[in-house]
Amino acid sequence: NTRVCSQAIAGPVAITAESSRLNASTHLRLKGTYYAGAVLFAHRPQSGSEEEKSVAHLALNPQLKLFNFSRDVLYFVFLTVFEQYQKARMTFVQTVSDLASRANNVEHLNSAGVLDLLGPLLSDVVPSVQHTAAVALGRLANHDEAMAQAVVHKNVLPQLLRSIDKQTKFYKKAALFALRALGKHSPEMAYVVVQAGGLEAMVICLEDFDPAVKEAAAWALGYVGRHNQTLSQAVVDAGAVPLLVLSLQEPELCLKQVSASALCDIAKHSLELAQVVVDAGSIPFLARAIANPDPKFKVLSPRYCVRESRVGMSTASDASPVTPACSMNIF
Incomplete structure (x- = not known):
């Protein structure tokens, strides 16, 4: 409630002196508590006492570095969101790669539209996601010629080969595995690989x-x-x-x-x-x-x-x- 939040942001000098002795993570959480309380009072100007309103005003004053916590808190929130998104992509592509290594899963993965999801991951900003996606595509294409043709029809070869000379060794190995899996089935599939560069x-x-x-x-x-x-x-x-x-x-x-x-x-x-x-x-x-x-x-x-x-x-x-x-x- 507003009373508890007002107590959380009271006594700035003493709390700040104490927080300087805390580790970085605890300090960030403490600053987040201050900022949350300040935002609450700033958006509810009729709530709380005059003292609470003045503290909230101070907390949101950009001239006072002591209470200017908005940048730190937003960075913490954004960082958490992006970390969760990265973990989700990595979990997805690793799971697909593991499933694609078993032949009885390939048809079900294809029916679920996995090729449409793996293609964009070849251009992911995280290298481990990129090369795991290439491995997954290689395993799918390795299954049979029909699956290899389905991979080619999704136009993933340009993405797979883009700037390969600047990629990590893990991505190069994965991309070469995918090329081999595509070209091994027939001369026609090998021609497709050659024509794509x-x-x-x-x-x-x-x-x-x-x-x-x-x-x-x-x-x-x-x-x-x-x-x-x-x-x-x-x-x-x-x-x-x-x-x-x-x-x-x-x-x-x-x-x-x-x-x-x-x-x-x-x-x-x-x-x-x-x-x-x-x-x-x-x-x-x-x-x-x-x-x-x-x-x-x-x-x-x-x-x-x-x-x-x-x-x-x-x-x-x-x-x-x-x-x-x-x-x-x-x-």
Whole structure:
């Protein structure tokens, strides 16, 4: 009531001296109490005694810094509202991402209109919300080609690829996963990714300093190039082959595996493409991999070297590449 509020704002000098010894949070709450009482009396000028009215007038006087609490209180209120909104967005996108990892949930999520809600979150101001939304879209698109087409029809690719070179490593990995999930189903879906600028984004990420980003980029390039000769030629034209050869020289075993697999996917379609990969200087580094104790890398490297040395590519074109085991469950 008004009497209690008037007592709360009485004695400003003593209370202020005491509040200076309190922590910042308590001090802010105390100032909020003063301000709330002052506002109450200011908007009810007929309530309370003359003393209460004068205290309220002092509290709202901008010339007195002692009682000018409006900015602090409003900041506290706004901060709380925005924190709640951020937590709600993060909770939503994380829950959708978790649900999308199970195939039996995908159809229900799509029916609920989840794609319309995830698209704008790719441009969220919070980086963790952005990359979690990209992971969720990748998991949805990974389910089947129909779902991948639904993702493309929502026009999320431009948002997904926008300023990818300036994004965090977590977002880059998530975006590359989404590109791979979209392009893996068919040559037509891979063409959509290429036309949207996906190849350029993959090549940019292949030059990243982070090995995990390079690995995700190499894996996405391999999934585009494995479909047919035209798509493999597009990968070559984008300048990916020299960067894949450089990735073969990195110390990380998973990156070596994925890079070798991507080179296999490019070279298997024609003698001309195989010659391009050979000319990039890949054979010596792949030959060294034979001595590597990892069985997956051993399988990839000799097979690739044999393909490069063959005069006829018909047999190699029928063989499917070995998927690196270390990359099976990135997301």
